[in-house]
Amino acid sequence: MKTLLVLGALNSALAVMLGAFGAHGLKSRVDDSMLATWATASEYHFYHALALLLTGLLVKAFGAPSMVTAGWVLFAGMLVFSGSLYALVLSGQQWLGAITPLGGTALIIGWLMLAWSLFKHV
Template identity: 85%
Template sequence: MKALLVLGALNAALAVILGAFGAHGLKSRVDDAMLTVWSTASHYHLYHALALLVVGLLARQFGAASMVTAGWVLFAGMLVFSGSLYVLVLSGQKWLGAITPLGGTALIIGWLMLAWSLFKNT
């Protein structure tokens, strides 16, 4: 539970830093399409960092191991989804776009796991 809270807070800060970097540092280095990709990555990163905080608090409240597992799946999905998009923009390696849906799938699974855990434990 504590790990999810710490990861959530650290990733929220990192998402803001990377969002600002994309808006200011990449503006003259990549085209508008790649800036949009970066923006998508940073938005999803921030949303799911906040989700980790919520999941950590819910897990603490209800003591449900299944909520902690859902949080770790969300974290993995966030890393793969946003991480692959960040690296795609920085490297120009288009094949990384094929990895992004795996992260999106993990995010969906994490949310569904959380919903199931809430249904069972509240």
């Protein structure tokens, strides 16, 4: 699916930009714990941006609608997981950390959906 490929490429670029911002722009503004949180967010963001690219290629190769669904679940999980961590660091609002596991759960579900789809269609 073209949309997953474009989202994967754009989010890969965004993950690199946000990672660089964290390493350079936040260094003097937040403590080491928050820098580590930012690094986790950008790391997961980048891995799952690449996963969107992979999923888009798999959809193009096999055309399975369940792969498209898995891609959207991975995208949602990436937004919630990394987004909540980015927001936590920028805002200092610790309650945002309670949202992060919802994103992590969506990432796990997305990967399991992709695995199931691969099992059924490849």
